[in-house]
Amino acid sequence: MCSEKEKVKWKNKTEKKGGNKIKFIAIGLVALIIVGAGGYFGYSKFAKDKGTQKTAAPAAVQTAQTTTQAKTTQNQSYLEQIVSEKNIGLDECLVNLADEDGKRYVKTKIFVGYDKNSKLETELTEKKPLIRDAVIAVLRSKKAAEITPKNMDSLKMELIQKINPLLKKGQINNVYFSDLLVQ
Template identity: 35%
Template structure:
């Protein structure tokens, strides 16, 4: 009987050791997996991110090398559409055009272009133009209107060299 108890205890002890060893192996495997992730995979992701950033910088440099023809439209002074008080906008606009042909066409249609921009500016309220988003939207609207006037389009960008909102 004592021998049977000893055999059962050895079986229980053997099972306990086996469970302990399995748990130890699982913990070591999880630790190894975590170490691999932090040491290898994260470094790969960081390297890929750096490569993408470098490619983006190269694209930006190439984009600046392809600067179009600058066409100065001059300064516009208009009343804004604020109902409560008279406010004035003074803005100087330079268009970046695709090439010399577009510049020649813009020169021919300068009165139309200035009229379209003046008409657009007269519809704006000062609250529309006090945020960076509002100013960017105005640039987009100007580009669309001028491109609609030019037969082949050609406005690449709109720049404000002066932008003043004055209360009167």
Template identity: 40%
Template sequence: MAENKGVSKLMIIIIILLVLLIAAGVFLGYMFMTKNQNATPKPKPEKTMAMDEFVVNLADEDIRVYIKAKIFLAYTDTKIETELKDKMPQIRDLVITTIRLKKSTEFDGIKLENIRKELIGKINSKLTSGQITNVYFYDIIIQ
């Protein structure tokens, strides 16, 4: 009987160890799977391409007003670099034409954001190998 007690205690210890080992494996597997599901992909770094400086008359009435600005086109997909360079004259013309229709009061605060979105949409409609992600205004002077 003493041998049966020793064997049954040993069996209980083995069963407990097996249960703990299985539980640890399940826990580690769950953690590994949820970590991979919740991992967010790293955003691609944004690159910019400078456009030549603009000096454009604005659409203000009864007064001659012009804007001088430098604009940068932002993108994350490097496939469009060549297309941007090749189409820069068309893009520049599109930007000048768009800005020329604006009044000086449209370059304040939220209204500037609307111009930015309008330019992004118009420029992206001309691109085939990718899209720009933003338009940055740099050194805006209105006189």
């Protein structure tokens, strides 16, 4: 049937195929061990980082709340002390809020207060569209949860800081809300 030479060739081929399978399995095991070790190292490193962040976050939040409360108290005392001699009303504003669902809005009527200054009064009248645009931009950036009675003073201060750079003949010193409806 087969000569001795053919038997030897066939035997060598099967041994080579078997050797290739062993090499393939060995390489696969080494790769699996490396991937497993890397996964364990990465998991343990990131799990420790998450634990550290969880404990550090409340301290940062607490510090931010304390700072916000201090600023609100300063704003409150500042705005309570300032009683404007004159004021000018802006037209009613109806503005969509920045809530995720996009269905919330605020409707308000705002007056800006200032000291007696005829030049500022004419400038405020002339720049009413610019001032309304600034008010709308600030309100549009807010969420409904941010427009609460305890946040009103910081909202007023933000409006003052946004409006005053637009004026050249004087500065406003207070903002008054005559109507405020959040839906």
